[in-house]
Amino acid sequence: MDSALIPEGVNRCSFGKFAIGIIIVGGVLLWGVYAMLLIWLKGLNQTNMNDYYGFALWIWADLGVIALGGGAFFTGLLRYIIGKDELKNIINYAVLIGFICYSSALLILAIDIGQPLRGWFIFWHANVHSMLTEVAFCLSCYFAVLTIEYIPLILENRQIDKVPFFHNLAHNMHEVMAIFAATGAFLSFFHQGSLGGVAGVLYSRPFAFREGIFIWPWTFFLFTWSAAAYGPCFTLFVTRLTEKISGKKLVKQNVIDLLAKISGWTMGTYLIAKIIDTWYWATVSAPSMGFNLIDFYSNNSFYGIWILVAEIVICGIIPASILLTPKGRSNSTLLFTAVSLACIGVLLNRWVMVLQVMAIPVMTFENWVLYIPSWQEVATTILPVAYGIILIMISFRYLPIFPQERELNP
């Protein structure tokens, strides 16, 4: 039925099966859209946020998807700037995933503000001291870059490519892609960092606050670094998932291996930095504000020291070790475990840097405050996931995302 649109030489499931898939995921998407409209119409009272949880699930989701979407800029950086040519076989997918992540983040931000109609004040009345201003500017710019990076891919659709104008446009865009990749990497460095800065500059929140250099707290660098380390893991994770679902090998092992290895090294070095940072914070910064490390992990029913162990050891050191050993990388189960753990690890890190910051009492006469999101918050957080799945389904079906697919599946 839609075979004319499907890239040449590849097999895709029947249109019926595809349509059913779209409808199921579309249902979830509509649920999310319904919640989103509720929130826009009735206001943020639809959430379980409160004056103690100014930031909650959504900000975590924002920070999370942007960290996971970090595969796009880092792979781009490796491919175009550093010249790891093999990565051209996975860069399209990395860009697509990045595009999804960043568009989701922007959407969530638009839901998350109390006065969406005034959202543009962040640009118009910008306060240059605010990390959020930096986030907004870099995020929007980088999203534009990702769109530019994604457009040539759309243009490569069999039917669109037939139009000479689009064909040439795509070609020319590819030619200059290195410039955009460089821009993207630069912007990403800042917005990933400024997202880290969002928590790190909070000098009145001892759990979040980190010293730093110049205007940037250490979390600025840690966030960028962790996005570079963990983002590619998410690219690998989704690639592997796509391979499993489509039942096809889509990217050659050497490409996977290379990205996994680079990711492993980045992760390893990140973890060293993170451990030093945690150590310094626990023994110097926090005590200077009157807190012992254990104060942040006790007297409540959820946040224990386990969360620190889970983030740094189970979802940090373990996956990094797997990714750093050739054996680990070549064993597909181990590799998949490693990238999955890594994704959880970075999400955990973003969680504690948002939600745990809110939970911990700072004034001595206050108590821990825990929070459970409302269904509207959950639905709007799942909304981008559903949207992402649909975009991947459509892109995978109609666009030549994986250059090696034909070769691997003759």
Added chain:
Amino acid sequence: MKEEGKHKKAKKYGMVINLDACTGCGACMVACMAENNVPFKEDESNKLDSIAWMRVYKLTNGKSYPEADICYLPRPCMHCEGDHGHSPCVSVCPATATDYNHDTGIVSQIYTRCFGCRYCMVACPYHARYFNWWDPVWPEGSTKYLSPNVSPRMRGIVEKCSFCFHRYQLAMDKAYVEGRTVLEENEYQTSCTQACPAGAITFGDLNNPEHKVHQLAKPDNKHGGRPGNPNVFRLLERLGTNPKVYYMSSREWVRRAGDNYLGDEDFAKTHRH
């Protein structure tokens, strides 16, 4: 000399709250609500979403009966200056919707500018900032008592104590008409200060040695406004927020409750710097 002249010009309005005198009666909270058109809803018992620019906390000494003791602590906005010139909330607002006024030391909130990102609330360790989760709704007829001096806030934005800044403006207007540029101490007082039946709140210019707040707190401006009076403390002094609300208590456990200390830390030493 030059330094001194400069100091005279810039005011730093602040408060000293005498916790020995404070009875926890809540008049300050209601005086504030009535002055500032603070909305209310059917259930205000969830203090996590109940707008109270001034909130009275109840502190306990943690001891068992009959050694137990309690103390009330009224908490307005601290109007932090920050040790390095950045109050925690002002520096993070992405849209410049909250501002530090260098003439008065008052942290303002511009309701029509705020777009409700709530980053400032995250930054404030005192929970002095409140979000309008709901549209404010007054029962039929009740809008009649709304004061024209303070605009009611719309849904989706942050609000907080302004040290009754409109009173400052009104006082300044009056002074200007009378050909003066300087306000007397009693010309500008916040609603809570005025109402407090125990006289526990003192308000004035911390930079003015003639003002009672200065005499009580003895702020050391060279060291981030630290109080010189040993019975005076500020909340979370160690974080470097440099707040302009000082508390006074003769009880050590109360002074200690103002900040976090490590178990083996010598409170007296840390407190006296």
Added chain:
Amino acid sequence: MKIGRRSFLSFVIGGAAGSAFTPLPWKLIDDSSIWSQNWPWTPVPSDGEYSQKNTVCTLCPGGCGITVRKVDDRAVKIEGMKGHPVNAGGICLLGLSGLQLLYGPTRVKSPLKRVGERGEGKWEKISWDEAISEVAKNLAEIRSQGESHAVGAIVNSDKGTVSNLFKRFLTAYGSPNFMTTPSIQDSYRMTISLMQEVINAQAGFDVENADFILSFGSGIIDGWGSPVRMFKANSAWKADGKKVVQIESRLSNTAAKSDKWIPINPGTEAALALGLANVIITNSLDSKKISQSTGFESFKKLVQNEYSTDKVSKITGINSTAIVSLAKNFAQASKPLAICGKGQGSAPGSLDEFMAVHALNALVGNINEEGGVWAVSEPDYIKWSDPELDSVASTGVQKERIDGAGSEYLHATSLLNRFPEVINSGEGYPFKALFVSDANPLYSMPDSKAIKAAFKSIPFVVSFSSYMDETASNADLILPNHVYLERYEDVPTLAGLSKPIVGLARPVVKPQFNTKHVGDVIMLMAKALGGKIADAFPWDNYEACLKETLGIKWDALVENGFEFNGDKCMLEGDFNFYPEAMKSLSDFSPVSIEGSALSYPLILMPYDSIRLANGYIGDPPFAIKAVEDTVLKGKDAYVEVNPKTGKELGLTQGRHAFLYTPRGKAKVKVNLYEGIMPGIVALPRGLGHTAYDKYLADKGCNFNELIGSVEDQVSGLDAAWGIRARLTKV
């Protein structure tokens, strides 16, 4: 031109791209944000001419002066009146919330006649003429049947012109049943009349000059006396290093702010006072001139024989050394002052306790002295000639009062607490009609069930309430009064003031609804009834009556808002340590509370909070908003329980529990509080309203539904300070 798919698409895309370069989208974005800044449903208060007006707050008996800020004809803020002798610019949170009562949703907006069942909430709006003739018709009928004495009125106090108009109306009509809301003022008045042999005197406390305050559970900063005055006194004591000792089984705000908190077994305060008296007498620390007083020797014998320090220590749970040192410190202070009346003093309490404490004051020689207790004469500016009575009235007023005041209980003038039981038991005569003004007995009287039953048996209940309170919503007719900010009224204030004051409430704004001054309504009722009843009210209207009554004071009152006699105005009398009434009836024996310890192992006590109005006025929205979340959460009230007791009962913080007393049951939440004596459960007064508006109704439970009245043997007043209780897990 043929429009193909391609050209159509080009047109749309081109158009969209083109529009982006016009100002249109930017204008729309800008407009939408401007719209969000001016949402029509967010009110914009109108500006206008500013003015202010002084008047008196009548929301509690404190008598504070207030200044109301106005913008045009709108009142926008209430503030404490600067320079007022009672509150000197200070104000409490209830006074601050007054405008919410004026403009709030709980107002009764016109006369209402019940059309459904009682309490069903179905009303018909009627005109004032209809309302008055309805009352007159009923009253005339009752009178014609010779049952004029079966008509009564419950009002806030017996002071002031409005109360006296009510009293006069009942007299002219032919009924002795003028009842007032009880408080510790009744107990103090009786104490002074018995021990000092002066009548119509109130206790005034010269707190400003006292230097050692011994409080037997009085909520000095929890609303006792005139609240703002007490706050100010408390601050002054602190500043001057004067001492306050609080005797109470719960760490109240007052206890926490005192210099020494001495927990005591509840209900044993009188024993402690007598024990202290014993130490003082035994150590010859008493004021020498007082030992010549009547009854001193018998009193001395009593305390020395019955109240030895060891025995008192056993009764009160306070160790002997503490008792001795307290007695010595108290007696050796230069201006010691002992006060009593628990919490805010809304429950009269046991007369023994008042007398014991009064004796203690006498022992240290502070009666009518600086810093002491003064017998203050009640204002007597109302000098109306007695009404001429017709034959029905003369017969009617001769009948015994239904509550037994003046007959069964000789010293009492009104015993509202006995009213429900007398009615329900059928002991008294059947009651035909009841007026309620400035009172809300269905909420604020102990044993709500009994008072509700009593109301049920009265065929005609008229409420004069401005608000749809519990009593109004269970009335047959509501004749709404103006609220205090809309009316003239004299406000004589005693409330423990050493120098009483008469304030004048004045209309700050014009009446907001179709309401009428209750004074005018009384006169209209009298006129409608005609004859001698009408003749008893020679005034044109209430304002004329008030002006005439105040006479030369009027101008000063209008000028200042209050009339204040700065001189001491105390009445001297001979002190009697051991009046006959004491000897013959109670011999200072303690009041036992209701319930058996076996089935009710705990003791439930009320506590008062200044943030919770518990009388005729309920908490307005601002005040209820200021209530802590450890007192009220959602629809649940918290009871305070010592963690030890909590552990024994398996109750943890925030858990639901059932609270049972012999009088009722309530679902509560548990707040484990280290400041309360193990074995005691404390519940705040002022919650659990069923009427008013959604901001107040159905929040927590009403303490009065859980407690009954215990008659004091001497006074007949309610002496209950608690009730036995049981607390179980849900």
